[in-house]
Amino acid sequence: MPAIFLRTLSFVIGCLYRLISRHHGHYHSTRTTNVPNPNTTNKPTAPASRPTTPPAIDDERNHLYFWLQRCSICLEQTYSLCLESCRDQFCKDCFARYVEETVQQSWGLGISRIKCPVCQDIVPQTEWSRYVSKEVVAKYNRFNQPYRPFARHCVTCDQSVIPCVSPRQQGVSREDQLNGITELLRTLSTLTTSHQLEAIRQFFEQSCQNKQSTYRLGHVQELYQHMVPPLAKLAKGQADLYTPASQISKQLVAMELVPEAWKQSQFLHVSHFPMEPCAKCKTAICLQCGEKDHRGCTCLTNLKTNLIPQATSNEQMASLQWKVDFTPCPNCSVLINRDEGCNRVDCLLCGHRFCWHCLSPWSQAELGVPDMSLIDAKRRHG
Structure with a gap:
């Protein structure tokens, strides 16, 4: 709802309230002065004075025209721009600063949209880019590219380890990807005689017979959910x-062409296959915690029992302890710190919304009640 409407409505309500208050005060004063007092003598009394009318307010801040000309952010400067879609108005300095701060916080893997700070309508880039520098626009374009991959840095050579390559960088046709998955399934069949693997292979080949279904929106997700979890379970039992x-999991992720679905698919891959070798030095690292391969134990157990006791410096000890103390996002595993407030948490990296108390995906039915025990404890000791 445009701010100009809210201001107009507030002004009208204020005027009506003042009119009613004046009328009520005048009526009450008249009724009071006409009632005789039996405890007084019959002395002549001065005529009752008429109720005092409040002086006219000359300050321009109380005039409707003044507020209709103000910036919706600072409420001080006269507006110098109106958004084309919602007609909310701002001064150029406030709006430019708002866009710059929004762009600065849009470093996550999702695509952030610039929204009106009043009504949250999406503002087209062709419009908001007129009020900021070219550097801000370039940073926004860099931060908001589709298919931005999740990456960790190798603990040995500091090279970026990227498990899932963007579909734009694949350079492989859909048919070649399907053929590659078929060959990988046959390779797995030579390594194990599992009946479950044979069922997966038959399901995939039947799905590929209808080529139109492999291009259908959402079909890649169906293939992934049906094939990858049982494959990951088999891989845990046989190295x-x-x-x-x-x-196979990477190839299925690369087949996803919808940017948001591809972003979530790569995190599904990391959850099923967290260990990835560095392309430069071949050191296998865990994509969830960023440390070296620790198959057979969880990230937290590895940090507490293996890495912290072997720390050789205070800096290394502090870095490892920081990983233990902070909570990883249940979707992308980036570490998150939260002191108090609502239990609803939005991960800035992947955009996953979850409950801080149980780490489950956020439900609209939840209230997000703050941790009052923590707030009270801070108040008592503060």
């Missing part, structure tokens, strides 16, 4: 299945 099973 030599891990690499080809991981390659």
Whole structure:
């Protein structure tokens, strides 16, 4: 709802309230002065004075025209721009500063839209870019590219380890991707005689017979959910299945063409196949915690029992303890710090919304009640 409407409505209500208050005060004063007082003598009394009318307010801040000309952010400067869609108005300095701060916080893997700070309508880039510098626009374009991959840095050579390559960088046709998955399934069949693997292979081949279904929106997600979880379970029980099973998962992720679905698919891959070798030095690292391969134990157990006792410096100890103390996002595993407030948490990296108390995906039915015990404890000791 435009701010100009809210201001107009507030002004009208204020005027009506003042008119009613004046009328009520005048009526009450008249009724009071006409009632005789039996305790007084019959002395002549001065005529009752008429109720005092409040002096006219000359300050321009109380005039409707003044507020209709103000910036909706600072309420001080006269507006110098109106958004084309919602007609909310701002001064150029406030709006430019708002856009710059929004762009600065849009470093996550999702695409952030610039919205009106009053009504939250999306403002087209062709409009908001007129009020900021070219550097801000360039940073927005850099931060908001589709298919931005999740990456960790190798603990040995500091090279970026990227498990899932953007579909734009694949350079492989859909048919070649399907054929590659078929070959990988056959490779797995030579390594194990699992009946479950044979069922997965038959399901995939039947799905590929109808080529139109492989291009249908959402079909890649169906293939992934049906094939990858059982493959990951097989790979945990037999180490030599891990690499080809991981390659199948990557190929299915690369087939997803919807940017938001691709973003979530790569996190599904990381959850099923967290260990990834560095392309430069071949050191296997965990994509969830960023440390070296620790198959057989969780990230937290590895940090507490293996890495912290072996720390050789205070800086290394502090870095490892920081990983233990902070809570990882249940979707992308980036570490999040939260002191108090609502239990609803939005991860800035992946955009996942979850409950801080139980780490489950956020439900609209939840209230997000703050942790009052923590707030009271801080108040008592503060």
